Amino acid sequence: MTYDVDVVVAGAGPVGLMLACELAIGGVSVVVLERRTDVDPTIKAGALNLPAVEALYRRGLLPALTEAQRQTYELFATFMRERAAQAGAGGPEGAAGPSAPGAGSGGPSKPKAGGAPKFAGHFAGIMLDAGRLDLTDPELGGHGPAERVTMVSQQQLEAILGERAAELGVDVRRGVEVTGLEADGDGVTVATTAGPLRGRWLAGCDGGRSTVRKLAGFEFPGTGPEITAYQALAELEGTEALGAGWQATPTGVYAHGPVPGRILTVGFEAPLAGRDDPVTPGELQAAVRHVTGAEVTVTGIRSATRFTDNARQATTYRRGRVLLAGDAAHVHSPFGGQGLNLGIGDAMNLGWKLAATVRGEAPDGLLDTYTAERHPIGAWVLDWTRAQVALMRPDPHARALRRVVENLAGTVSGTTYLAKRIAGVWQRYDMPGDHPLTGASAPDLELADGSRLADHLHGGHALLFDPDGVLPAGGYRDRLTVLHAVCPQRPELAGLLVRPDGFVAWAADAGAVDLPSLQNALTTWLGAPATVPR
Template structure:
């Protein structure tokens, strides 16, 4: 006799950082239940990522969170960019777009006519959102959506079978159909599930901190390379970062003291500073590894649990949010029973190449930072390239994430890329139509064609909107996945066969023929 164990939730999400919360929100939005378990009792305010890239801003914009992001950015500017905090007064210079290995990129050399930089709407104006603030914002959203977040609960183990996963915690057992490990670079879920995690070993010890410091006037602002490493001072008051190339730290988990930070900064900078107080601090290395698959049975990985690397270039948080957006609707489709064949496996197929690129992007920066002659020679060449229009534009596109796309079936140039934020005839924008987390079929003929006539059969999986877009007369229709990726586009109103194929590929069989 087979005993069927009842499910407490559809999904257990391990980790209440931004990735875990984003995934849980996406699952709940799609109509499945999720519980988040988190060892920490409060939001982690340790200094980490300081900004978000364009794909992350677009993802949050498409869920109605752009006003909250913009308000957070205003508060950060008011807090840290007050007079005296951002450098000497006077006429502002070119805006800094970011950096590659500390080589600063400025917008006066950016080719703004590049088509990859167009069509992103107001999300392109938001970037300065620190990780802790994003975690708070997503925590509020999870609460509003009815996601249960259990803080102070540590995952200690799990057992999976054909029907589900039994998750063991220090506060009891939870039964769910799936387990998602979003529990960071030293993921318990990844280790216990047995995921392969190959990569390259660390060679640096890095520190980042907000401190009270005496003698800072002799450090100068910005990035500095020396014969013993790299240090950064600013842009916010008291922020320091050091990189030493003597190998990884002996103990990643030991408390970080003022003496440790002071010794690192003195050694790398050569300046006799004194650190009198530490507000927040972290250690990091350039350990760069990636899971060979993001799924083993009913266990999935996202965020740092699936890939680790150095923080240079600010890619980690953004890579994880992209994982959550890609996985959320696909896992929900599997749970609800309408997922077409191979949909859940496309999570690894689509996200793993993006993760592999990020690992190499960070490895290259560490290589250019090394305090040795060959690295310095290569850095000089890269600096010269970065100070051209073509070079600045190349690096800015990589840093911003606008290059990201998936290799999907379809001839139209928009297929596989983030949907353009079209301004529609009634003044709304495409992102406004994605707040509910459904796929979107946009009939841009205004209803004169047959594009939307057969899509009613997909029920709540698909939202169909008939309108026009005066700025894009070349487009008659778009099919956009819940994660904002275009999977069908056309300039011909009479294309039912290619549209039907795309609908079936991504949304499965129509409702009247499915078990959903």
């Protein structure tokens, strides 16, 4: 059988590009097909959670993320200066305008030292004050430099991953649309507007209305929409009547800022027809006035989109030789900023497993662990967003419940709980073993030579941290980086087996090293050892 490429990836958004980069460093050939000819400029996600940043950090992209965040903070500062100028002109800064009792607090507080706003996200538009975080909670610390990055937009990330894909020689073909597919036991023939393409595997990363998902016949159950929401970057007049940040009103919820011209409205009307039509200034203005109650005028639109709270998830992320990742596998409202992050996690989990499968090194069932590990996290995100929509409803029962949640969110324990869920520090996979690190994202150990654990994961290999040089892994030297290093902060650690995606598959403390369990973990995730150790 002749193949044009090992893997065809449909979609060149952040998820498709991330997956393509993971496949490329895994040594397999990949072609990315994208119907658009340029990067989608529509305003979308504006932040990354910790698992997403850790994934990118482990591939050497932290400097680029840090620079992107610096640019975002400059926009934050501009917005706050504009608010201050409006306050000086007669309107109190952060004036809430019309709002229901128990409306959410204002937006981000003024920048603290270094220019970073002091906030910890939001739940259903209820802003979380970072000053109420329990910083002694062990899940909030120990993540290394990744902790310092969060405010990176989807467009910024797409640009960063596009540059990374180009460096790796990934073939990205823009202006090419998938129109059909025929899958068999050996591969997939993909019909496109540029002609057919034969690949061993096809990965659908082509968004919530995924053509790949529909053509391959994936089931996509879930709940239908009940809101019509708009998010835009626009030229607005009359914004002095708006509160900064998230606000609840008698007709819905809205958010103003934290960058100039950004407005988001959530109205509880039936979804409009013509969702694919461009959002006009008149349509956006009507939505803003309806939800905010303020006479805001929209004089121009730089970027605008409609969305609903349609929440659906594929029952499996794999059908034969076809796989799904990102919004192609799950759709939901963007509240809480989970969608982009969920997709990056999908790509990080799938990439090394699919690459090992293509190379013929994967142990039995490895690719099936993709759905097993990622589907529960996707299901949680859908429920997390559904809960937020329930708290945004303007009816008396929902507003009564909202006031209860606001009170809970105003406590140290409540803020900490919600912030940890938003940040994603709770995410782990079910793996055998009693050590508390097993199944969790690997700690970013600071080593005596000045490097950190993440520095040794750039190449996409599994890693065995073996400080004493006594752990047997000779039959895996072709698939494994063995790191003999001292970690002064964690002297009790006798070993860690870290998968290519950065999750711990085995861990042991001094005096409790179980070599058979290490061998089992190596076999489970990396396959049988080489006959002749290398």
